[in-house]
Amino acid sequence: MNLFLDNNVLIGYIFETDNWNLKSLDVMRCSLDRYSSNTVCQECRDIYKKNLGIIKKEFKHIIREFNRKQSFSLKKASSVLKRYQIGDCLIEYFKNNPVENIKEAKNHLRNLQRDMEKRCLDNYQNINKLVKYVPVIIPITTFIGYWKQMVWQKKNLWTLKLLSTHIMLA
Secondary structure: EEEEOOOHHHHHOOOOOOOOOOHHHHHHHHOOEEEEHHHEEEEHHHHHHHHHHHHHHHHHHHHHHOOOOOOHHHHHHHHHOOOOOOHHHHHHHHHOOOOOOOHHHHHHHHHHHHHHHHHHHHHHHHHHOOOOEOOOOEEEEEHHHHHHHHHHHOOOHHHHHHHOEEEEEE
């Protein structure tokens, strides 16, 4: 059996903070062949660039705001961080990795940004090794046929569950 992946799975695999990350990791670890369309590949590339740009911009703004601070406290930093999409992740990070001063906090932010960019790039490049891109659009009747066959035979319920959320079988 093959899996035909939508861009939600690919983006979830690239970005660790994405809602679909854990499910996407399961899909990418499975032994089934994974396919996606060239259109989804292009959409994924566009979303990757856009999201990475947003994250870089937010890190830049947060570091700039931290440059204006004289001292660091998680409570004060939380009020700044909550204004950003990545803020909740950073608040959680600083709860688990306390820092002594603002300089140390900025160093942590810069390191987090570098690490995040590297991991996202690695994951993005790894997708090309894990997924085969095809230009063919599968007719809906083929898709429905696979669905009925799996339901009728009650096979691979794990895949059915994934399918019902965000994966189409090829």
